[in-house]
Amino acid sequence: MTTWDEELLPATRRALTHRIAVAQAEGRAPSLVAAVVRGGRAVWHGARTSVDGHGPDEDVQYRIGSITKTFTAVLVLRLRDEGVLDLGDPLEKHLPGTGAGEATIAELLAHTAGLAAESPAPWWERTPGSTRPELSDVLGEKPLLHPAGRRHHYSNPGYTLLGALVEELRGAPWEQVLRDEVLQPLGLHRTSAQPEAPHAGGWAVHPWADALLPEPLEDLGLMAPAGQLWSTTGDLARFAAFLVQGDDRVLSAESVREMRTPAAPAESADVVDGATYGLGLQIQHRDGRLLAGHSGSLPGFLATLTFSVADDVAAVVLANCTSGPAVGAVAADLIRIVAEAEPRIPEPWRPLREVDPSVLELAGPWYWGTHPYVLRVLADGITLGPLAGGGRRTRFRSNGDGTWMGLEGYYAGELLEAVRRPDGAVSHLDLGSFVFTRQPYEEGAPVPGGVDPEGWRGIAQP
Known part of the structure; x- marks a missing residue:
């Protein structure tokens, strides 16, 4: 009999391979890689087509876009857990002079700070970060579009502010702090701010022809905490396991649970399957299953990391194309396939060691x-x-x-x-x-409003 710690069954593995094969073919992705995590470790890896003439494996880097925000959120929660800040603190307390200082740190994490979705033109994802050398260049003259705390409005500049907050309180660059406090302790040695070989190139696929156009690979500068990172399915599988279980070297299980607790509803026009947002994590109900994680995209790349705590299954899907496969739906399907074909085996029941x-x-x-x-x-x-x-x-x-x-x-x-x-x-x-009380409206118990002294009764029928 297959136990939870063993590899997936052959039929399950084939179903997973079939799902990503359909996604790559119908989505017309130059390459697509995926991984499934169960019981805290990767149990399956799949890849379609090639990168530089070779089939991509769990060690090939892809750009992960806004999944970077989850890494930044982990750094902020570490500062909170150390007592350096409180999530209710206004940004101005720790990072003065931004023009958005009335927003709290929790509001920035949950995208309820009222900030604009993007930085001023030109579009930051396709222009060098050096064109915005100061925070004021990222935020613009009017950074707040809505009153702080009033509505969920996804904001890339908001995570630039959180990255700047980390740098201010740690006295070191965001990238260095991330490497020292998260990447190295978790063994994410193939996650980096700059691409490291082997890595995929980013492509645009012509919508009406089977033709490709290379996309620029820009350094995002101050916007890096919102979307700079490159990673692999191997590293993201380990990161997904951390987001499910926690790791006291980085964040406790209780703190990662807080990250995936809803903190704000999604914009009403964008709500799909009950989507909400936590502290650096997207949350949704899909096919009756509660999923958490984050999606990401930059010109030339699509990415998603999704997990179901109840099923103890996570999935990572990466592709090197600007548009095409619906990687979020693919990841949700990978989780569903494993959860339905091989349901989670519960831990054995054991009695209490001591009874009080x-x-x-x-x-x-x-x-x-x-x-x-x-x-x-x-x-x-x-x-x-x-x-x-x-x-x-x-x-x-x-x-x-x-x-x-x-x-x-x-x-x-x-x-x-x-x-x-x-x-x-x-x-x-x-x-x-x-x-x-032990009995409904128990006589003599301090029930608010008191209990009628005549007690329970019937009503005489006419």
């Missing part, structure tokens, strides 16, 4: 008003949620003092406490002022 009687007595049904909830005591904490159906379901982490902190959903950050009577018996649960 004061916690165990809280397990079981509780009632918020007449709504039945159940509290479960699990190996990784406790959960509280509706007995059946949908509703406010939350995991809690112990604070070590008999209280618990909500980790997600409606109760994220809220305090759960088991309130005891003078004799030590549990009276009720208090969760952010909500009272949960």
Whole structure:
């Protein structure tokens, strides 16, 4: 029997190869490479056609465009985790004089700072970065198009500001900080700001003829933190595993979970399958599956990195053409193929190593008003949620003092406490002022508004 740690089944591998073959042929891409990650490691690599006369492998670089933003976001979250900044800080506190300083760091990460989508003309993706030597050249005379914090508006200059913030607080160039703090610890030795052989060339494909035109490979200068990087399917597979699991040398699992937590809805005109944006990651529901990651494009290149935490599967797709294959849809299909053909094998259930009687007595049904909830005591904490159906379901982490902190959903950050009577018996649960009792509207419990002293009753029929 195939275990989760073994290679994919032959039928699954063929289905993956077929999907990228169709994408490359119908999308008319000079070359297309892809990788699938499962269980924290790459389990499949596929490639179609050639680069410089050779079939591209997991070591050939392609330009990854805006996937660079996710790397920049990791650097900013590292500064937050070290206590150097707070995501609620206005940019002006750390990087004064930009003209966009009222926007917070969190708003810049989530593209809700109100900044323009692009820098002033000429189009920055096809002009040398040296034409914009100062931040003022990137932002223009009127950097804010919308009030900060009011709407999601994707902004490339916003990530230029975040890169400048990293440089200001680290006292070193963005590229050096990225290499020292992210690329080297994660072993991403084939990810770089400048192309390193072997690498693909960027091409434009004629829309009505099977002809090619080389695209310029510009250095983006100050715009680099928004889209400069080159990488490989091998490196991006390792980066995808990091974004799922975290790595304490770079960011904890909790911090990467925060990155993929929705922070802003997408523009209404651009919403597809419930798309949202986190802190440097795009999030969407597709085919009933929650996916996170980031897409990227620059003249001559298309890229995407996508993962499903629930399925523990990620996919990377890279192509060297300005337009053609829908690489985001291809990556989502690669995840679907693996998840449906070889569903995730759950971890074995194991009992608790130790049982705290004061916690165990809280397990079981509780009632918020007449709504039945159940509290479960699990190996990784406790959960509280509706007995059946949908509703406010939350995991809690112990604070070590008999209280618990909500980790997600409606109760994220809220305090759960088991309130005891003078004799030590549990009276009720208090969760952010909500009272949960062992019986619906339990007599003698401190139910807000009180409980009718005559209790439950019927109504006489006429």
